[in-house]
Amino acid sequence: MPYLVFRSLSLHRNALATLIISALLSACNSPGSSSPAPADDCAADCRAMPPSENRTPATRTEDTPPRNTDNSESSSRTRAIWVWGSKVVLDSDARNQLFAFAAEKSLNRFYLEASEALRYDQDALAAFFTISQQRGIAVELLFGQPDWALPENHHQVASIIDRVADFAARYPDLTVAAIHLDVEPYLLTEWETERPELIASFIDLLESARSRTHRIGLPLYADIPIWFDEHGIFRNGQARTLHELVIDATDGVGLMDYRDTAERIINDASNELTYADRQGKPVVVGVETLCIEPTWITFCEEGSDYMDDVLHSVESELKSYSSYQGIAIHHFDSYRILQP
Numbered sequence: 506m507p508y509l510v511f512r513s514l515s516l517h518r519n520a521l522a523t524l525i526i527s528a529l530l531s532a533c534n535s536p537g538s539s540s541p542a543p544a545d546d547c548a549a550d551c552r553a554m555p556p557s558e559n560r561t562p563a564t565r566t567e568d569t570p571p572r573n574t575d576n577s578e579s580s581s582r583t584r585a586i587w588v589w590g591s592k593v594v595l596d597s598d599a600r601n602q603l604f605a606f607a608a609e610k611s612l613n614r615f616y617l618e619a620s621e622a623l624r625y626d627q628d629a630l631a632a633f634f635t636i637s638q639q640r641g642i643a644v645e646l647l648f649g650q651p652d653w654a655l656p657e658n659h660h661q662v663a664s665i666i667d668r669v670a671d672f673a674a675r676y677p678d679l680t681v682a683a684i685h686l687d688v689e690p691y692l693l694t695e696w697e698t699e700r701p702e703l704i705a706s707f708i709d710l711l712e713s714a715r716s717r718t719h720r721i722g723l724p725l726y727a728d729i730p731i732w733f734d735e736h737g738i739f740r741n742g743q744a745r746t747l748h749e750l751v752i753d754a755t756d757g758v759g760l761m762d763y764r765d766t767a768e769r770i771i772n773d774a775s776n777e778l779t780y781a782d783r784q785g786k787p788v789v790v791g792v793e794t795l796c797i798e799p800t801w802i803t804f805c806e807e808g809s810d811y812m813d814d815v816l817h818s819v820e821s822e823l824k825s826y827s828s829y830q831g832i833a834i835h836h837f838d839s840y841r842i843l844q845p
Contacts, residue, residue, distance in 0.1 A: 582820070582824075582830065582831040582832075583613065583614050583789050583830045583831030583832065583833070584610070584611055584612050584613055584614070584831055584832055584833075584834075585612065585613070585614035585615065585616055585645075585759075585789060585831065585832070585833035585834070586607070586610075586612050586614075586615060586616065586833065586834050586835075586836065586837050586840060587616045587618075587647065587791075587833065587834070587835045587836035587837065588603065588615050588616065588617045588618065588647075588836065588837045589618045589647075589836055589837070589838070590618060590619070590621075591618075591619040591620070591621040591622040591626075591630075593617075593619075593633070593837070594617075594619045594622040594626070594629050594630050594632075594633045595621075595622060595626060595629055600633065600636075602841070603615075603837060604636065604640065606837070606840075606841050607640070607642060608640070610840075612642065613641060613642055613643065614642065614643045614644075614645065614682070614833075615637065615642060615643070615644045615645070616645050616647040616685050616759070616833065617633075617644050617645065617646060617647055618646075618647040618648065618649070618687075619633075619646070619647075620648060620665070623646070623665075623668055623669070623672060624668065627672055627675060627676075630672065631672075631675075631676045631679055634676070634679040634680070634681075635679065638679065638680065643680070643682040644680075644681065644682055645681075645682045645683040645684070645685040645726065646669055646681055646683075646684055646685065647685045647686075647687060648662070648665050648684070648685070648686055648687070649686055649687030649688050649689070649728075650688065651688065651689050651690060651691075651692040651693050652693060653686075653688045653710060654688050654690035654693065654703060654706055654707040654710060655693070655695070655703070655706060656706045656709070659706075659709070659710050659713060662686070662688075662710060662713075662714050663713070663714070663717055665684075666684060666714060666717045666718055666721070667717075669681060669684055669721070669723070670721040673721065673723075681723060682724075683718075683723060683724045683725065683726050683756070683757075684714070684718050684723050684724075684725050684726070685725075685726045685727070685728070685759070686711070686714065686725065686726070686727045686728070687727070687728040687759075688707065688710065688727070689728075689730075690703050690704070690706075690707045691730075700736075701738045701739075704736070704737075704738045704747060704750075705738055705740065708740065708750050708751070708754055711725070711727060711751060711754035711755055712754045715754060715755055715756065724756035724757065725755050725756050726755060726756060726757045726758060726759060727751055727754075727755045727758055727759070728758065728759040728760075728761055728791070729747075729748060729751050729758050729759070729760060729761065729777070730760075730761045730763075731760060731761065731762050731763075731764075731773040731774065731777070733746070733747040733748035733751065733777075734746050734747070734748040734749075734776045734777065737750075738750075748776065748777050748780065749780050752777070752780055752781055752784055752786050753784065755786070756786065756787075757781075757786050757787035757788065757789070757830070758777070758781070758786070758787075758788055758789075759788075759789045759791050759833055760774055760777050760788055760789065760790050760791060761791045761793075761835070762774050762790045762791060762792060763791070763792060763793040763802040763803065763835075764792075764801065764802060765792075765800070765801055765802065765803060765804050765807060765812075765815070766815065767815045767818035767819050767822075769801075770790065770792065770815070770819050771818075771819055771822050771823060774788070774790050774823060778823065778826040778828050778829055779826070781826075781828035782826055782827050782828045784828075785827075785828075786828060787828055787830040788826075788828045788829060788830060789830045789831055789832065789833045790819065790823065790829070790831075790832055790833070791832070791833040791834070791835055792804060792812065792816070792832065792833075792834055792835065793805075793835050794809075794812070794834060794835065794836070794839040794840045794843050795835065795836065795839040796839065804843065805839070805843070808843060808844040808845050809840075809843045809844065809845055810845050812843070816832055819832070820832065
């Protein structure tokens with residue numbers, strides 16, 4: 506059931522809003538909910554719901570901080586890339602390709618999934634960090650499995666954070682920019698059968714992970730799809746949407762805004778950026794280059810030149826949000842072979 510009514514309510518009509526939201530969430534979380542999960546024939550990296558042409562951008566209210574009207578370019582704007590696997594750490598040729606590509610595309614942040622190197626070859630991982638720092642590239646250590654959202658698997662994330670703590674202590678001159686989680690609970694069967702309980706467990710995971718990362722002085726970031734604002738649960742006695750809960754539970758989010766036009770990317774990021782503005786949390790907007798279906802979620806067929814033009818338009822509009830930090834591109838293996 507769509508949240509169009511919810512999005513258009515004034516924040517000052519709290520009593521009426523609570524009644525309407527309660528009804529909506531009850532319908533949304535019922536077994537017969539009409540809000541679909543990601544299509545089964547959509548690849549795991551799709552992370553996209555069918556397009557909602559009636560999606561309504563967030564309505565600004567008196568409680569919403571004013572958007573930044575300074576349109577000057579910022580040299581600190583993030584241009585990140587997801588990098589999956591330890592090959593770029595353990596293999597010198599792959600590592601050289603990544604750094605050459607990063608220089609060509611002016612990338613300044615890696616979301617690096619290098620669990621194998623972290624576990625078995627920390628010296629090689631430290632060498633990778635050293636080169637990155639010399640080139641002015643920040644590195645967030647990326648980890649993710651859908652089933653970590655289940656309560657019985659939360660301890661696995663705690664163990665990973667402890668391993669990162671050991672790595673940071675062993676190499677104090679290196680800087681781990683953040684721990685970055687890509688946990689996608691909607692890929693589990695429980696998303697259809699036990700959605701409220703799964704969402705609650707997922708938020709519990711993020712809250713406990715953030716508490717643990719803060720004890721070692723690291724921020725926690727998490728990836729979310731653009732349609733989390735269409736789902737929610739009751740938490741601590743209040744009806745809450747999922748994108749708000751994740752933003753609250755972390756130090757910032759990567760928004761998987763997987764669309765291939767500036768209009769859709771800008772529109773579909775509005776709710777998340779507006780809420781993050783109020784909370785003072787950073788948001789990086791991500792786009793897809795992997796060749797997957799449906800074609801409207803990726804720049805695979807359009808190519809890199811078209812994507813660059815679209816991202817320039819996106820940046821021109823979204824930089825007025827104080828929470829907007831920049832762009833991230835998914836992912837290295839597909840981006841580097843993307844046609845011009």
